[in-house]
Amino acid sequence: MGLLDSIGRMLGKKDRESEAVFPYQAGYKASDQPAAPAPAPAAPAAAPSAGSAAPAAFVSLGSMGLGAAEPPKRRQVVQAFATVTTLGAKVESEAPADPSAIRIKAEPQSSGDTCKFLVDRPVFAGRSWFFAGPGVTQGSPLAEKLFAIPELDSVLIDDSTLSVTRKTKDGDWKSLATQIGALIRAQLESSEPAVATSIAEKIPGETEIRDQIQRVIDLEVNPGVAAHSGHISLTAVRGNSVYIKMGGGCQGCSAADLTLKEGIHRSFRSAVPFVGAIYDETDHKAGLNPYFR
Amino acid sequence: MPRVNSFEVEITTGAQGMPGPVKFDFNGHTMEFQQPEGGTAAGEKFRGVFPARSFAHSVALVGPPEGKWKIDELRITYHCDNSEPYAVTFTDFELDDSVALDIWRPAPLPTFDV
Missing domain, CATH: 3.30.1370.70 (Scaffold protein Nfu/NifU, N-terminal domain)
Structure with missing residues (x-):
């Protein structure tokens, strides 16, 4: 059963879903689920286009004219740290015989x-x-x-x-x-x-680099990106590495990478020549309608 | 952007369960898992699968319909085209009725010793 079939199944369950009271107060049991209807013939899975800008959460049944169900709550999509591991991958190399060997x-x-x-x-x-x-x-x-x-x-x-x-x-x-x-x-x-x-x-100290970068952001970078309702903020300087966040219209913008490399990098490096790495810490997937979602 | 053939979840509920059912958003569409097993009461394990057969723009685990849901461990195993199966693991977090957790992560980049 594919994505479209399952959406159809969910739409078919709207009456049950619109009930305000859930019968599982002691905890949900999978065995409590009503029997699933016979699956419809398989339909080809659709590939939504990148520009479809899926909403942050729930399909609104009410807005689709499918009944008088109470509009579902719009949920905020939150992030959390996760570990990602490949399963079944073979170990590429054993520990070196010489522990001083450079890996x-x-x-x-x-x-x-x-x-x-x-x-x-x-x-x-x-x-x-x-x-x-x-x-x-x-x-x-x-x-x-x-x-x-x-x-x-x-x-x-x-x-x-x-x-x-x-x-x-x-x-x-x-x-x-x-x-x-x-x-x-x-x-x-x-x-x-x-x-x-x-x-x-x-290479100067962090304080000097921080002050100089902040000046470039205030006088050069932010006035430039303000035309697109964007703004850049300096989040940290560690050693001579600079960490920034892009906000407003820059967060989630499809041109953010171009702005970062052709605009911000050039401005920082030309005004503060001792800057090393420049990292963008922006979560470009966050928010309700970013391009990167 | 990879095509997700299917994904499986295993959720170990912590000290506070939730009334359920377990739902997720796939590209903005809210659905329930297929072949669900177990439960979401405190200390229970829930397992479910979903044969997405579609490209993943966003995948999120929907918080409880009411109250809070404490999760000791959430493990999602993605089976995508052109990559080995991979697992995404979250530990020790809490969801409430106003949020959904972003559980989509692309396949890890291949690495090799040089």
């Missing part, structure tokens, strides 16, 4: 052009740095080695995580990631810092 896990992102590398030790301890291309490595040895791979576009190092972006979205990461992993490992096995000390020495 690096590659995690290709759904965007296709970015792969995260999770290293079991710091690469740039407590700090982050964004290398926009081969011309801005400032003598950082790891970035120089990585940009010798012509497919790569940018590299973000944040403590023990690297986010490497390539120039294309298509294709398998396995071979490229293996090559990148070997370069990271070789760099960590050397005594040389992965990021140039000239960069690390110039």
